[in-house]
Amino acid sequence: MTTSSSYDVIVFGATGFTGRLAALRLGNEPNLKLAIAGRNRAKLEEIALQCKHKPHVLVADAKDKNSVFAMVKQGRVIANFAGPFALYGENVIAACADYGVSYCDITGESPFIRTMIDRYQAKAIESGACLIPMSGFDSVPADLVVFLAMNEAERHGWRLDEMKHYYQVGGGFNGGTLETALNMAENKQTQAMQNDNLLVPDTNWAHGEKPVFTPTFEPLIKKWSTLFFMNFVNTAVVRRSLFLRIPGNPAIGKISYEERMLVPKGPGGKAKAYVITAALGTVAAMTTNPIGRMLLRKLGPSAGEGPSEQAIRDGYYRGTLIAKEDGRPRVMIKMKAKGDPGNEFTVLAAATTALLLSEGKALMTGFVTPSTGLGDALVQGLEAKGVSFSSEYFES
Numbered sequence: 001m002t003t004s005s006s007y008d009v010i011v012f013g014a015t016g017f018t019g020r021l022a023a024l025r026l027g028n029e030p031n032l033k034l035a036i037a038g039r040n041r042a043k044l045e046e047i048a049l050q051c052k053h054k055p056h057v058l059v060a061d062a063k064d065k066n067s068v069f070a071m072v073k074q075g076r077v078i079a080n081f082a083g084p085f086a087l088y089g090e091n092v093i094a095a096c097a098d099y100g101v102s103y104c105d106i107t108g109e110s111p112f113i114r115t116m117i118d119r120y121q122a123k124a125i126e127s128g129a130c131l132i133p134m135s136g137f138d139s140v141p142a143d144l145v146v147f148l149a150m151n152e153a154e155r156h157g158w159r160l161d162e163m164k165h166y167y168q169v170g171g172g173f174n175g176g177t178l179e180t181a182l183n184m185a186e187n188k189q190t191q192a193m194q195n196d197n198l199l200v201p202d203t204n205w206a207h208g209e210k211p212v213f214t215p216t217f218e219p220l221i222k223k224w225s226t227l228f229f230m231n232f233v234n235t236a237v238v239r240r241s242l243f244l245r246i247p248g249n250p251a252i253g254k255i256s257y258e259e260r261m262l263v264p265k266g267p268g269g270k271a272k273a274y275v276i277t278a279a280l281g282t283v284a285a286m287t288t289n290p291i292g293r294m295l296l297r298k299l300g301p302s303a304g305e306g307p308s309e310q311a312i313r314d315g316y317y318r319g320t321l322i323a324k325e326d327g328r329p330r331v332m333i334k335m336k337a338k339g340d341p342g343n344e345f346t347v348l349a350a351a352t353t354a355l356l357l358s359e360g361k362a363l364m365t366g367f368v369t370p371s372t373g374l375g376d377a378l379v380q381g382l383e384a385k386g387v388s389f390s391s392e393y394f395e396s
Helices: 017-026 041-050 065-072 090-099 110-127 140-156 175-186 231-245 250-254 269-286 290-299 309-314 341-358 370-374 376-383
Strands: 007-012 034-038 056-059 075-080 102-105 130-132 162-170 216-218 223-227 256-262 316-325 328-338 388-393
Touching: 007 017, 007 065, 007 341, 017 034, 017 041, 017 175, 017 341, 034 041, 041 056, 065 075, 065 090, 075 090, 075 341, 090 102, 090 110, 090 130, 102 341, 110 130, 110 231, 130 341, 130 370, 140 162, 140 231, 140 316, 140 328, 140 341, 140 370, 140 376, 140 388, 175 290, 216 256, 223 269, 231 250, 231 256, 231 370, 269 290, 309 341, 316 341, 328 341, 341 370, 341 376, 370 376, 376 388
Parallel strands: 007 034, 007 075, 034 056, 075 102, 102 130, 162 256
Antiparallel strands: 162 316, 216 223, 223 256, 316 328, 328 388
């Protein structure tokens, strides 16, 4: 890691919707040497004035390699919010790998991250850079609940082989998220995303069970569920974590992981689950053709737009992971966070990751995941900000 950095953290993409929220959050840290960066100095100066502790302003264009490298070399950590990352992220990652600067972002673009791993992993390890992509709602909750379940398994001597993560979420939708999804569809990356070992470099590593696309009833929770729409992205991160946790253990690759979205209790739960499944299938089908993508762009929020402050405050995430051994439930890990998952929680998780990296808490170098890069420090950092974690055991 570089030792002559001018700034502890540089927020890149600070004029975007989530980037601005991150700048404001990190701008509350009194002892943090913070800079915010992007293309438009006037907008950056306006955001800087809104921060409690005014950050420095740096001008850099994601597509101008020289300006990006000049920015990166001034930071200890780059927190990147400028997406779609497949369009704007590579120069930032390349510079971090080159200079040994730590990095985090909020992408969910797993095919792009696999390409970055292939290109820059060796350089990042050589330079001592710790790079933690997917440090927002994609994929911190998924990664941490599995991390905690695996810790419990080691403590009790269990050999877990099945995990299901049940989501309950409320919040809004960002234009940047929509544009990213459509960009991935236009580049025909949807099929690649369904490879659960996409982020695992060992081609001989076992694959997990394929997810169930149809609604199912969950007897332990007594609710119907549908496949969660971010299942494939989060599964790839979870399985990279498992690989990095014990790279020489082929049995760990056989652990299956699946994400489900719970439907509220009450009459019509089954029917609601089928309606939600059909609606998600319709949207997915629309992303596969130009006319459908045009309609989604017309009807959805534009890049830079997001939910209202009220919607962000009223949002929530409640997750329940049930981990089993040979069909027997062993432990239930629960995680809860207030605020819109795609904004409030995403910014909280990425900002916490950036702060921990700036404090030298990285456990590994190269491309890692939230749990393998920061481990218990990330759990504790989120708990200090109001996120709750709990464990419940099932009777033998």
